[in-house]
Amino acid sequence: xxxxxxxxxxxxxxxxxxxxxxxxxxxxxxxxxxxxxxxxxxxxxxxxxxxxxxxxxxxxxxxxxxxxxxxxxxxxxxxxxxxxxxxxxxxxxxxxxxxxxxxxxxxxxxxxxxxxxxxxxxxxxxxxxxxxxxxxxxxxxxxxxxxxxxxxxxxxxxxxxxxxxxxxxxxxxxxxxxxxxxxxxxxxxxxxxxxxxxxxxxxxxxxxxxxxxxxxxxxxxxxxxxxxxxxxxxxxxxxxxxxx
Amino acid sequence: xxxxxxxxxxxxxxxxxxxxxxxxxxxxxxxxxxxxxxxxxxxxxxxxxxxxxxxxxxxxxxxxxxxxxxxxxxxxxxxxxxxxxxxxxxxxxxxxxxxxxxxxxxxxxxxxxxxxxxxxxxxxxxxxxxxxxxxxxxxxxxxxxxxxxxxxxxxxxxxxxxxxxxxxxxxxxxxxxxxxxxxxxxxxxxxxxxxxxxxxxxxxxxxxxxxxxxxxxxxxxxxxxxxxxxxxxxxxxxxxxx
Ligand SMILES: Nc1ncnc2c1ncn2[C@@H]1O[C@H](COP(=O)(O)OP(=O)(O)O)[C@@H](O)[C@H]1O
Ligand SMILES: [Mg+2]
Numbered sequence: 001x002x003x004x005x006x007x008x009x010x011x012x013x014x015x016x017x018x019x020x021x022x023x024x025x026x027x028x029x030x031x032x033x034x035x036x037x038x039x040x041x042x043x044x045x046x047x048x049x050x051x052x053x054x055x056x057x058x059x060x061x062x063x064x065x066x067x068x069x070x071x072x073x074x075x076x077x078x079x080x081x082x083x084x085x086x087x088x089x090x091x092x093x094x095x096x097x098x099x100x101x102x103x104x105x106x107x108x109x110x111x112x113x114x115x116x117x118x119x120x121x122x123x124x125x126x127x128x129x130x131x132x133x134x135x136x137x138x139x140x141x142x143x144x145x146x147x148x149x150x151x152x153x154x155x156x157x158x159x160x161x162x163x164x165x166x167x168x169x170x171x172x173x174x175x176x177x178x179x180x181x182x183x184x185x186x187x188x189x190x191x192x193x194x195x196x197x198x199x200x201x202x203x204x205x206x207x208x209x210x211x212x213x214x215x216x217x218x219x220x221x222x223x224x225x226x227x228x229x230x231x232x233x234x235x236x237x238x239x240x241x242x243x244x
Numbered sequence: 245x246x247x248x249x250x251x252x253x254x255x256x257x258x259x260x261x262x263x264x265x266x267x268x269x270x271x272x273x274x275x276x277x278x279x280x281x282x283x284x285x286x287x288x289x290x291x292x293x294x295x296x297x298x299x300x301x302x303x304x305x306x307x308x309x310x311x312x313x314x315x316x317x318x319x320x321x322x323x324x325x326x327x328x329x330x331x332x333x334x335x336x337x338x339x340x341x342x343x344x345x346x347x348x349x350x351x352x353x354x355x356x357x358x359x360x361x362x363x364x365x366x367x368x369x370x371x372x373x374x375x376x377x378x379x380x381x382x383x384x385x386x387x388x389x390x391x392x393x394x395x396x397x398x399x400x401x402x403x404x405x406x407x408x409x410x411x412x413x414x415x416x417x418x419x420x421x422x423x424x425x426x427x428x429x430x431x432x433x434x435x436x437x438x439x440x441x442x443x444x445x446x447x448x449x450x451x452x453x454x455x456x457x458x459x460x461x462x463x464x465x466x467x468x469x470x471x472x473x474x475x476x477x478x479x480x481x482x483x484x485x486x
Contacts, residue, residue: 006347080331
């Protein structure tokens with residue numbers, strides 16, 4: 001426990017000693033604004049809810065989360081600190097979890113700084129705040145899914161750029177598999193069970209249902225299983241490939 | 245003299261490269277073992293296996309009776325390790341970095357404070373304590389690595405080229421530090437500065453191309469040279485066919 005806590009603390013504070021955190025947060029807030037007001041037609045919809053705001057979160061995360069996760073392990077490899085880290089008395093699992101949780105906490109902070117959006121919508125009308133809350137929780141859980149993928153991929157390479165690109169591609173597939181266009185490709189020949197299975201792998205499918213205001217236990221289990229799986233692979237990668 | 249480190253038939257291959265081949269030796273408390281060999285001899289690889297960073301291809305490492313593969317955390321707790329190049333988190337200040345190490349090493353209360361004060365004093369890093377590590381000179385970076393390694397006052401110290409990149413005065417200080425700590429600890433240092441062996445080591449091991457070629461006292465090493473010269477002895481051992 002001490003190991004997890006120490007590494008968590010170090011990782012989390014490390015976001016804020018460089019400008020990276022502030023740049024990231026500003027871009028995140030700016031992009032949520034652009035997406036919500038322009039693409040989401042927030043005002044024109046004449047509805048006092050945050051659906052146009054949350055609708056674009058998967059797409060924002062697609063690029064922004066890999067930008068956070070790319071340095072998690074790649075940087076340790078590149079600078080050689082992985083050798084220091086791996087010879088301190090902390091298990092690999094604890095280290096992977098600690099780093100992941102630090103990145104997730106940072107994401108939570110960025111997300112929570114969108115609160116003016118929530119204030120605005122309450123000022124303009126009477127939104128269902130339980131739906132808003134559920135959407136925030138869902139968005140954070142989904143971000144956790146993206147992060148687990150990104151963390152695992154960054155364990156594979158010294159290069160942050162490669163980690164970023166591969167993470168985006170994999171995250172994109174996890175979004176895409178719920179798209180009607182993609183599912184149509186399977187429509188003609190695959191049995192319904194297969195199509196459902198593919199759709200059920202999509203972040204969109206699960207996020208869409210949470211966004212309606214109901215946090216279904218199945219959606220939570222989906223993300224929990226996904227996160228566990230990718231972090232497990234992350235541990236295996238580090239265990240087998242500590243040195244390059 | 246009890247045995248701190250027991251290494252049996254240790255080997256490591258990277259694909260076709262046999263970095264370390266079938267090396268065995270023990271290190272006891274009170275010993276300072278100088279690990280010598282040309283570049284690429286397998287010194288760092290051996291140290292990485294002792295500290296649990298690399299898994300051996302075959303053979304065993306026991307530290308204070310704990311097998312490094314079976315009980316890595318116990319091994320890591322009793323070792324202080326300075327990896328080659330003294331890696332550290334560049335964006336951190338020296339102070340926050342040492343506090344992080346103190347956290348992980350579970351130092352708390354007055355012991356923590358005393359150790360931090362003592363190490364900062366002996367390693368002489370008080371003047372850069374609030375500077376971020378990436379802005380330090382090579383010599384200071386190396387010292388921070390040393391400070392990190394000895395912070396928890398480990399039984400066993402393993403240092404990969406601890407004096408590399410230091411100026412002559414700093415080298416002298418580090419050697420004195422090692423001598424001062426030698427009494428109660430088991431210490432392994434790798435180096436290619438041969439005068440260092442004579443200055444601080446009670447024993448020397450020479451490896452070349454992963455094979456152990458010499459294991460004895462510095463005096464025995466010097467006696468391998470008809471000129472009574474340690475450089476000459478080293479060449480005699482590592483370049484046999486000439
Ligand atoms: N991660 C690695 N992958 C492949 N080869 C390696 C790796 N690490 C070391 N080697 C090779 O193993 C040999 C021993 O290296 P090393 O232990 O670093 O030597 P030394 O520290 O004595 O200079 C060298 O030939 C080196 O190229
Ligand atoms: Mg080396």
